[in-house]
Amino acid sequence: MEKSASNWGVAAVPDSWNFKPNERLLGLMSLSVRGVLARIKAEMVAAGGGGGRPVIPMGHGDPSAFPCFRTAPEAVDAVAGALQSGEYNSYSTCVGLEPARRSIAQYLSRDLPYELSLDDVYLTNGCAQAIEIICSVLARPGANILLPRPGYKFYEARAVFNGMEVRYYDLLPGKDWEVDTDGVQALADKNTVAIVIINPGNPCGNVYSYEHLAKVAETARKLGIFVIADEAYAHLTFGERKFVPMGVFGAVAPVITLGSLSKRWLVPGWRLGWIVTNDPSGVFQRTKVAASIRTYHYICSDPTTFVQGAVPNLLENSKEEFFQKTIKILKESADICWEKLNGINGVTCPSRPMGSMFVMVKLDLSCLQDIKDDMDFCCRLAKEESVVVLPGRVVGCKDWLRITFAIDPSSLEDGLDRLKSFCLRHSKPAQ
Incomplete structure (x- = not known):
């Protein structure tokens, strides 16, 4: 005998349900560093990444994955x-x-x-x-x-x-x-x-x-x-x-x-x-x-x-030597970031970082071709170079970038060199 929904004790579907999600939640992912970085990484994976090279994470502030940043x-x-x-x-x-x-x-x-x-x-x-x-x-x-x-x-x-x-x-x-x-x-x-x-x-x-x-x-x-x-x-x-x-x-x-x-x-x-x-x-x-x-x-x-x-x-x-070691590596990395960013066409760093793990970098889209905005820049950089940085819009400044230098210095140098290559490749020809 064919079993109907009523035979299984399943109630008929109502014309409408009384519940729905909190509307305030639905637009908040765009305000989340994690949410935006997850989107960039997903697009990078879907596109096959930047030639199979290791991904360099310059978008979030968690240096603990690197051996040089182990806790005390x-x-x-x-x-x-x-x-x-x-x-x-x-x-x-x-x-x-x-x-x-x-x-x-x-x-x-x-x-x-x-x-x-x-x-x-x-x-x-x-x-x-x-x-x-x-x-x-x-x-x-x-x-x-x-x-x-x-x-x-x-x-x-x-x-x-x-x-x-x-x-x-x-x-x-x-x-x-x-x-x-x-x-x-x-x-x-x-x-x-x-x-x-x-x-x-x-x-x-x-x-x-x-x-x-x-x-x-x-x-x-x-x-x-x-x-x-x-x-x-x-x-x-x-x-x-x-x-x-x-x-x-x-x-x-x-x-x-x-x-x-x-x-x-x-x-x-x-x-x-x-x-x-x-x-x-x-x-x-x-x-x-x-x-x-x-x-x-x-x-x-x-x-x-x-x-x-x-x-x-x-x-x-916790010993002072541990804190001093962390500061020493951060200073070295911040100096690398400052010096290399100043040699990249299409980006401007207004001030040398003095603390935390980040620096803000302004995009000059007039120097770049085929780049619409900061989100497009970050997605294409990830796909082409396997370098992940954060679009400035996530911290309130469209067409800026937030870059973390709290990674091991050699990886940081590699990531900034790839960033330079990306900007050169997308630079507008000289008039």
Whole structure:
């Protein structure tokens, strides 16, 4: 006997379904570094790559795959010891284990004019979750947030997802990517809640001076907003300017610092980050921002407990030699990048990188033929040369490129030579 849907107990298909996806999610892939790089790599694979040569990844900031960028052995020992102890197999407390938070407070206080306490520290699954939490905490109806352009678009993705308005202020390439504070004041209104600064800079490789950070703090104070200081690349500096934490100015305007182990210790996969309130005047307590951050931790996931358990030993025992070695390689790579980019027709690098792992490069499409824009440039470069760089539109600047130099120096030289060959091949004939 033929079996019908009713014989199997399958309900008839309704005329329409009541569910549909969150519409805000559907357009956010274009704001994702991972999403755009995945698209470029997929097109490269489909086209057969650049003659079977090894792919050179100059588009993302994860140097940990290269042997010259291995983490400190003391960090590995700290995590292995925490795991083997059997003391960290349980759930964590919602804002993080007290010994880890206390150690991070002490570690960050070294660079501040006041002492942080463990209650100022909230642990997160890397900086990405820290951004998610802050955007969720601030997302009241009508609120807007000021973000840098160029900048890290994950802030926009999280803000838009939470229903916030995003307003972009400019970084000034002719002034080492300083904040356009006049532009900030023109953008802000009574619904502006915070300004984000990224220092050392992703994607620009800049490092802000003490004086410029003081100016940003005074601007925030004048506007009645606080500063979100993304310091994921803290202390990764190799130029004349040393890293100054924004928390130094916490008494001028309250500061929320976002940081992690990921970059300085070269362990992005360990997913241990933090939110820190730098607020000696107690503004975050009075406005209940601190209470909201704590409350959000009750409805989100925790960092892995044994990594939290490793933090005190990791911070105490990591040797200065490890950090200096990382800085030495980054400086060498940044110098290679600066010098080689200046010899390539069709691209312009406005300033020598002084920190982080990136540099911004402007495309001159008038010098190139058959290249429509930055996305086309990156896709064709990947297909022809097996070199992956990030289109500038992903960080807010169309017809620019973001290039990471945090790969081993020999691979970087090869990648930049291939970039030069690509530009020569696509250069317009001399008139």
